[in-house]
Amino acid sequence: MNKLNNQKFLDIINQKWINKNCPMCGHNNWNFDGNIVSPMTMDDSGNIQLGGQIMPLVAMTCMHCGNVIFVNPLIIGAFENQGMDK
Template structure:
């Protein structure tokens, strides 16, 4: 994640009002993980499918209790344009 991408994520989270305190401990300081997560989406519970559909996201961590929250890049309008 470049510094520009990082700032864009922070800007989008602020624009979308994702600014409430931590739901677990009430802390108001968070850290944005420096990178993206891409969780696989599977139709079956058994096994692990690699290379299939995925849910790309960014991760925010409470600096006091470590509570982890994720925000889908698509909902934030941060997915790169896709072809047909």
């Protein structure tokens, strides 16, 4: 089950993000809603490809300037069923 563990996600981000300041405005005021989103994949004909694997992403939004950074929770091990050893 790929359910995001919000607290684990926050703990890992706080541990791994050395520079927590927004690259656009320099503030450190991020927010996220815990939803998993994914960009759509386009096939060779330019059509949206449905089905198959997706890239799971969590949107981190800078509450000062609106800049959005996407983090892949699978890579950092922030899903419920993942260990924290990554």
